[in-house]
Amino acid sequence: MKKQVTPLISVVMGSDSDFPVMSETIKILEDFKLPHEVFITSAHRSPERTSSFAKKASERGIKVIIVGAGAAAHLAGVIASQSLLPVIGVPIDATALGGIDALLSIAQMPGGVPVATMAVGKAGAKNAALLAIRILSVEDGNLRKKLDRFVRDMARDVEKKQEDLLCRKS
DSSP states (O other), X not given: OOOXXXXXXXXXXXXXXXXXXXXXXXXXXXXXXXXXXXXXXXXXXXXXXXXXXXXXXXXXXXXXXEEEEETTOOHHHHHHHTOOSOEEEEEEOOSTTTTHHHHHHHHOOXXXXXXXXXXSSHHHHHHHHHHHHHHHHTSOHHHHXXXXXXXHHHHHHHXXXXXXXXXXXX
Protein backbone atom coordinates (compact mmCIF):
# COMPACT_ATOMS: atom_id res chain seq x y z
CA MET A 1 0.00 0.00 0.00
CA LYS A 2 1.27 3.48 -0.92
CA LYS A 3 2.02 5.74 2.06
CA GLN A 4 -0.13 8.86 2.19
CA VAL A 5 2.06 11.99 2.27
CA THR A 6 0.75 15.09 4.02
CA PRO A 7 0.82 18.09 1.68
CA LEU A 8 2.96 21.02 2.83
CA ILE A 9 1.71 23.53 0.27
CA SER A 10 -1.81 24.20 -0.88
CA VAL A 11 -2.30 25.62 -4.38
CA VAL A 12 -5.70 27.29 -4.39
CA MET A 13 -7.62 28.66 -7.35
CA GLY A 14 -10.84 30.59 -7.64
CA SER A 15 -11.82 28.61 -10.73
CA ASP A 16 -10.58 25.79 -12.93
CA SER A 17 -10.01 28.46 -15.60
CA ASP A 18 -7.02 29.56 -13.46
CA PHE A 19 -5.34 26.18 -13.91
CA PRO A 20 -3.28 27.03 -17.06
CA VAL A 21 -1.45 29.72 -15.07
CA MET A 22 -1.30 27.87 -11.75
CA SER A 23 0.03 24.73 -13.43
CA GLU A 24 3.36 26.59 -13.50
CA THR A 25 3.32 26.59 -9.69
CA ILE A 26 2.49 22.91 -9.63
CA LYS A 27 5.30 22.02 -12.08
CA ILE A 28 7.92 23.61 -9.84
CA LEU A 29 6.55 21.96 -6.70
CA GLU A 30 6.65 18.62 -8.52
CA ASP A 31 10.23 19.28 -9.72
CA PHE A 32 11.22 19.85 -6.08
CA LYS A 33 9.19 16.77 -5.05
CA LEU A 34 7.24 18.81 -2.51
CA PRO A 35 3.96 17.30 -1.38
CA HIS A 36 1.13 19.64 -2.28
CA GLU A 37 -2.59 19.74 -2.92
CA VAL A 38 -4.75 21.62 -5.38
CA PHE A 39 -8.00 23.14 -4.18
CA ILE A 40 -10.71 25.14 -5.97
CA THR A 41 -12.85 27.53 -3.98
CA SER A 42 -14.27 30.99 -4.50
CA ALA A 43 -14.34 33.90 -2.10
CA HIS A 44 -17.63 35.02 -3.65
CA ARG A 45 -19.36 31.89 -4.98
CA SER A 46 -18.46 29.49 -2.13
CA PRO A 47 -17.58 31.61 0.91
CA GLU A 48 -18.30 28.88 3.48
CA ARG A 49 -16.05 26.43 1.62
CA THR A 50 -13.31 29.07 1.47
CA SER A 51 -13.63 29.87 5.17
CA SER A 52 -13.55 26.21 6.16
CA PHE A 53 -10.47 25.62 4.00
CA ALA A 54 -8.61 28.60 5.49
CA LYS A 55 -9.44 27.74 9.09
CA LYS A 56 -8.44 24.05 8.77
CA ALA A 57 -5.34 24.31 6.55
CA SER A 58 -2.83 24.55 9.40
CA GLU A 59 -4.25 21.63 11.37
CA ARG A 60 -4.02 19.52 8.18
CA GLY A 61 -0.26 20.18 8.03
CA ILE A 62 -0.21 22.87 5.35
CA LYS A 63 2.72 25.29 5.80
CA VAL A 64 2.20 27.76 2.90
CA ILE A 65 -0.84 28.64 0.80
CA ILE A 66 -0.44 29.84 -2.80
CA VAL A 67 -3.58 31.45 -4.22
CA GLY A 68 -4.27 32.27 -7.86
CA ALA A 69 -7.22 34.51 -8.65
CA GLY A 70 -8.33 36.93 -11.33
CA ALA A 71 -10.78 39.84 -11.59
CA ALA A 72 -11.74 41.02 -8.08
CA ALA A 73 -9.15 38.54 -6.69
CA HIS A 74 -10.34 38.63 -3.10
CA LEU A 75 -9.54 34.96 -2.52
CA ALA A 76 -5.98 35.40 -1.21
CA GLY A 77 -7.05 38.13 1.20
CA VAL A 78 -10.05 36.20 2.48
CA ILE A 79 -7.84 33.17 3.15
CA ALA A 80 -5.15 35.32 4.81
CA SER A 81 -7.78 36.91 7.04
CA GLN A 82 -8.74 33.48 8.41
CA SER A 83 -5.36 31.73 8.63
CA LEU A 84 -2.01 32.49 10.23
CA LEU A 85 -0.14 30.65 7.45
CA PRO A 86 1.89 32.57 4.87
CA VAL A 87 -0.29 33.35 1.86
CA ILE A 88 1.19 34.09 -1.56
CA GLY A 89 -1.11 35.66 -4.15
CA VAL A 90 -0.81 35.17 -7.90
CA PRO A 91 -2.83 37.68 -9.94
CA ILE A 92 -4.34 36.10 -13.05
CA ASP A 93 -5.16 37.93 -16.27
CA ALA A 94 -8.87 37.14 -16.41
CA THR A 95 -10.46 40.41 -17.54
CA ALA A 96 -10.10 43.17 -20.10
CA LEU A 97 -7.84 44.96 -17.60
CA GLY A 98 -5.02 42.49 -18.25
CA GLY A 99 -4.66 41.32 -14.66
CA ILE A 100 -4.02 44.79 -13.23
CA ASP A 101 -7.32 44.58 -11.35
CA ALA A 102 -6.25 41.27 -9.78
CA LEU A 103 -2.78 42.62 -8.98
CA LEU A 104 -4.21 45.62 -7.15
CA SER A 105 -6.81 43.52 -5.33
CA ILE A 106 -4.11 41.21 -3.98
CA ALA A 107 -1.47 43.87 -3.30
CA GLN A 108 -3.73 46.41 -1.58
CA MET A 109 -4.42 44.43 1.59
CA PRO A 110 -5.17 46.39 4.75
CA GLY A 111 -2.50 46.54 7.43
CA GLY A 112 -2.55 43.41 9.54
CA VAL A 113 -3.60 41.01 6.75
CA PRO A 114 -0.42 40.30 4.79
CA VAL A 115 -0.43 38.61 1.40
CA ALA A 116 2.81 38.30 -0.56
CA THR A 117 1.96 39.41 -4.10
CA MET A 118 3.63 38.01 -7.19
CA ALA A 119 3.66 39.27 -10.78
CA VAL A 120 0.62 38.75 -13.01
CA GLY A 121 0.49 35.42 -14.82
CA LYS A 122 2.86 32.52 -15.33
CA ALA A 123 6.01 34.26 -14.08
CA GLY A 124 4.16 35.09 -10.86
CA ALA A 125 2.95 31.50 -10.56
CA LYS A 126 6.52 30.19 -10.89
CA ASN A 127 7.83 32.71 -8.38
CA ALA A 128 5.06 31.85 -5.92
CA ALA A 129 6.30 28.25 -5.85
CA LEU A 130 9.88 29.40 -5.45
CA LEU A 131 8.97 31.78 -2.62
CA ALA A 132 7.12 28.97 -0.84
CA ILE A 133 10.20 26.78 -1.28
CA ARG A 134 12.40 29.52 0.18
CA ILE A 135 10.07 29.82 3.17
CA LEU A 136 10.17 26.07 3.81
CA SER A 137 13.93 25.83 3.20
CA VAL A 138 14.61 28.00 6.25
CA GLU A 139 14.08 24.88 8.38
CA ASP A 140 14.83 22.17 5.79
CA GLY A 141 18.48 21.80 4.83
CA ASN A 142 17.78 19.26 2.07
CA LEU A 143 15.29 21.59 0.47
CA ARG A 144 17.79 24.45 0.74
CA LYS A 145 20.36 22.32 -1.15
CA LYS A 146 17.82 21.63 -3.92
CA LEU A 147 17.03 25.34 -4.11
CA ASP A 148 20.73 26.22 -4.28
CA ARG A 149 21.20 23.71 -7.12
CA PHE A 150 18.16 25.19 -8.93
CA VAL A 151 19.62 28.71 -8.71
CA ARG A 152 23.05 27.52 -9.91
CA ASP A 153 21.41 25.67 -12.83
CA MET A 154 19.57 28.85 -13.87
CA ALA A 155 22.87 30.74 -13.90
CA ARG A 156 24.49 27.97 -15.99
CA ASP A 157 21.58 28.14 -18.44
CA VAL A 158 22.22 31.85 -18.96
CA GLU A 159 25.91 31.22 -19.61
CA LYS A 160 25.05 28.42 -22.05
CA LYS A 161 22.65 30.68 -23.93
CA GLN A 162 25.40 33.28 -24.22
CA GLU A 163 27.79 30.67 -25.62
CA ASP A 164 25.14 29.44 -28.07
CA LEU A 165 24.50 32.98 -29.22
CA LEU A 166 28.19 33.61 -29.82
CA CYS A 167 28.47 30.34 -31.77
CA ARG A 168 25.53 31.33 -34.00
CA LYS A 169 27.10 34.72 -34.64
CA SER A 170 30.41 33.23 -35.79
